[in-house]
Amino acid sequence: MEQQIxxxxxxxxxxxxxxxxxxxxKSNFNPQAAYSGTEALIxxxxxxxxxxxxxLMLPGMTGEEILAKITSKDPTPVIIISAKDTxxxxxxxxxxxxxxxxxxxFDVEEVSARIESLLRRTKQNKETPSSNQLTNKDIQIDLxxxxxxxxxxxxxxxxxxxxxxxxxxxxxxxxxxxxxxxxSVWNESFQGDDNTVNVHMSNLRNKLFKANPNEDxxxxxxxxxxxxxx
Amino acid sequence: MEQQIxxxxxxxxxxxxxxxxxxxxKSNFNPQAAYSGTEALIxxxxxxxxxxxxxLMLPGMTGEEILAKITSKDPTPVIIISAKDTxxxxxxxxxxxxxxxxxxxFDVEEVSARIESLLRRTKQNKETPSSNQLTNKDIQIDLxxxxxxxxxxxxxxxxxxxxxxxxxxxxxxxxxxxxxxxxSVWNESFQGDDNTVNVHMSNLRNKLFKANPNEDxxxxxxxxxxxxxx
DNA sequence: AGAAACCTTAAGGAGAACCTTAAGAAAACC
DNA sequence: GGTTTTCTTAAGGTTCTCCTTAAGGTTTCT
Numbered sequence: 334m335e336q337q338i339x340x341x342x343x344x345x346x347x348x349x350x351x352x353x354x355x356x357x358x359k360s361n362f363n364p365q366a367a368y369s370g371t372e373a374l375i376x377x378x379x380x381x382x383x384x385x386x387x388x389l390m391l392p393g394m395t396g397e398e399i400l401a402k403i404t405s406k407d408p409t410p411v412i413i414i415s416a417k418d419t420x421x422x423x424x425x426x427x428x429x430x431x432x433x434x435x436x437x438x439f440d441v442e443e444v445s446a447r448i449e450s451l452l453r454r455t456k457q458n459k460e461t462p463s464s465n466q467l468t469n470k471d472i473q474i475d476l477x478x479x480x481x482x483x484x485x486x487x488x489x490x491x492x493x494x495x496x497x498x499x500x501x502x503x504x505x506x507x508x509x510x511x512x513x514x515x516x517s518v519w520n521e522s523f524q525g526d527d528n529t530v531n532v533h534m535s536n537l538r539n540k541l542f543k544a545n546p547n548e549d550x551x552x553x554x555x556x557x558x559x560x561x562x563x
Numbered sequence: 564m565e566q567q568i569x570x571x572x573x574x575x576x577x578x579x580x581x582x583x584x585x586x587x588x589k590s591n592f593n594p595q596a597a598y599s600g601t602e603a604l605i606x607x608x609x610x611x612x613x614x615x616x617x618x619l620m621l622p623g624m625t626g627e628e629i630l631a632k633i634t635s636k637d638p639t640p641v642i643i644i645s646a647k648d649t650x651x652x653x654x655x656x657x658x659x660x661x662x663x664x665x666x667x668x669f670d671v672e673e674v675s676a677r678i679e680s681l682l683r684r685t686k687q688n689k690e691t692p693s694s695n696q697l698t699n700k701d702i703q704i705d706l707x708x709x710x711x712x713x714x715x716x717x718x719x720x721x722x723x724x725x726x727x728x729x730x731x732x733x734x735x736x737x738x739x740x741x742x743x744x745x746x747s748v749w750n751e752s753f754q755g756d757d758n759t760v761n762v763h764m765s766n767l768r769n770k771l772f773k774a775n776p777n778e779d780x781x782x783x784x785x786x787x788x789x790x791x792x793x
Numbered sequence: 794a795g796a797a798a799c800c801t802t803a804a805g806g807a808g809a810a811c812c813t814t815a816a817g818a819a820a821a822c823c
Numbered sequence: 824g825g826t827t828t829t830c831t832t833a834a835g836g837t838t839c840t841c842c843t844t845a846a847g848g849t850t851t852c853t
Contacts (some may be wrong), residue, residue, distance in 0.1 A: 410684070420670045427676035432684055433663065440650045446657035454640070454662055454684055470635070491829055506717075507708035527810085529831060535812060555810065555839060556722035557709055721840065757799090759842060765801060785798065785851060800849065805842105812837070819830070 338362045338452065339380070343373040343399065344388040344414070349437075353386055353414075353444070360445050362452075370394025374402065382409055384452060387431075389415035389422065397429070404430030410455050412447060414439060467502045469563055471545065474502055484545035493518060494537045501551065505563030508554050534559060567701055568592045568682065569610070569715045573603040573629065574618040574644070579667075583616055583644075583674065590675050592682075600624025604632065610715045612639055614682060617661075619645040619652065627659070634660030640685045642677060644669060697732045699793055700778065702771075704732055714775035723748060724767045731781065735793035738784050764789065 340362050344350040347368070354364035362383075367373040370391045376382075377399075385403060389396035396413065403409050411433075413426045418436035426434055433447050467474040473482045479495065481488040490498065496518040500509060509517075511530050519525060534551065541550050552560050570592050574580040577598070584594035592613075597603040600621045606612075607629075615633060619626035626643065633639050641663075643656045648666035656664055663677050697704040703712045709725065711718040720728065726748040730739060741760050745751050764781065771780050782792050 408684075420673060424670075424672045424676045427673070427680045430680075430683075432680055440654075442654045443650060443657075446654040450657045450660075450662055451684075453660075454638075454681075493830075504708065506710055507705075508710065526832075528812095528833080531811060532813085532831075535814090538812095553811070554709075554719075556841095557725070560708075723841075756843070758844085761800065762802090762842085769801095783799070783850095794853100796851100796853085798849105798851075801847090803846095804844090807842085808839105809841090810837105810839080813835090815833090817830105817832080819828105821826100821828070823824100823826080 338383045340364050340384045340386065340448070341367060341373065341376050341382045342386045343367045343370070343391065343396070344386070345369060345391050346388075349388075352441075356441055356445050357386075357448065360449060362448070370396075370399055373399055377403065383455070384410045384412065384448060386412050386414055386448075389413060389417050389426070397426075400426065400429055400431060410451050412451060414444075467499065469502055469505050469561060470548065470550070472498075472502065472541075472550065474499060483541060484548075486544045488540055488544055490537070490540065493533050494540070497533060497537055501559065501561040505561045508558045508560045510558035513558065567714065568613045570594050570678070571597060571603065571606055571612045571615045573597045573600070573616065573621065573626070575599060575621050576618075579618075582671075586671055586675050587616075587678065590679060592678070600626075600629055603629055607633065610717065611712075612715075613685070614640045614642065614678060616642050616644055616678075619643060619647050619656070627656075630656065630659055630661060640681050642681060644674075697729065699732055699735050699791060700780065701775065702728075702732065702780065704729060713771060714778075716774040718770055718774055720767070720770065723763050724770065727763060727767055731789065731791040735791045738788045738790045740788035743788065 338361075340357050342350055342353045342357070342364050344353060344366075345368050350366050350368065354366055357364040365376060367376050370393045373385075373387075373391075374394075377385075387396050387399060391399075396415070400411060400413070403411055411431045413431045413434045414437060415422065415426075415434070416437040418434075423434045432451055435444060435447060465475065465477040467476065471484045474480070475482075476499070481490055481495065481498065497514065500514065500517050511527055514530055515525055538551055541548075550561060552562050554560060568591075570587050572580055572583045572587070572594050574583060574596075575598050580596045580598065584596055587594035595606060597606050600623045603617075603621075604624075607615075617626050617629060621629075626645070630641060630643070633641055641661045643661045643664045644667060645652065645656075645664070646667040648664075653664045662681055665674060665677060695706040697706060701714045704710070705712075706729070711720055711725065711728065727744065730744070730747050739747075741757055744760055745755055749755065768781055771778075780791060782790050784790060
């Protein structure tokens, strides 16, 4: 079910490479060691990588060349790890497309923190819509369990209320008209009574308010509809 | 017309803040200084930011709290800039949602390189082939969400104002007469009071002006009508 | 300079849109 | 089949936007 995250480790020093791989494994990602520039290129051709850890000083081919190769096509995230940690090389690397730069000797925890941070950033757009969690402010919906948690308290919503909240949460800030709501919540193309929406909205708001009196989640846009503030 | 990229600089030291703003300007981005945690929060509420530079040591509110606020909702990119550069704080920051960490004293070039690197990465994610959008200068209308963003600021428009703006935006440079406006915005063939249009136009212009005082979006063509400058 | 078209601001009334509460109808549950 | 929950309808109240009017000002054209 979980998707494997593949990380290519390009580093000629055997010990360091293994250490890096160990760090990655510990974070539950899948490392692949490459010990030279040419080897790295083969791996890069072969498949897509979620992230590349790249040493700048390599036999056969410099890290800069590989970096250029990577950034020339796919926007694969790259973290440079190098002993050559002058400001110049740092800046040059970042400018030529690297996402981060870690100096050698490195701190184990920092490496994994930076890897996770970058992956977090790059994964954001890949989040499939089938991801079964919706979050906004302190509202959390588990779509699979159909459970709503607001400000730490579980909400007991009715079917309609739940459907409305899920719709609003699916696109925060988007204004949903009453027709939108009827189409989505009631599965009806024709317009029912507007007041039906009003009542459910009122009930939903009451429950949200009870869970967190300090927030006003749903906004009314006069003449247009409703929207969830984000 | 290039789109403006807005960067919030949260740093209590006046000199450093100004220096950072200068760096940002030099890279052709648009900086906004905030000198305290509370001030930062106000700016964060007010509009969307493409990136936040955040000092950890602030009066009134710690950077950690602000970081938590930011990451709790939108995935706004954050770079921490701090003198507290122990491994522990570094790692803690990254793990709690920061995208990068720069130690003080910092290298000017490195700051801009890291900013550009992170923006490069986050811009890619935004390439969501989103729905029907209208764009002109720095006005953006999401027709589906009925959301209007001008110069990075969300606009709260009434139904009439929204309809007028959408009409103008649908054909920049085209001159819309008052009859056109009545037909399209009011769904009425007959002419209402001309002054009604005046008043709505005035209100709309006010809201646009508040969002961006430097632009004059709507032009009056004497005896003919109005048009959106493109 | 004078006239016409347009801008701005404010205030009040009208009416639409919305909120809330309660009670009967429908559906779901046991 | 009866009970409970949920949905809808109805009614009365509230709020907000729009429209209109009006007055004083500005801009543009002749």
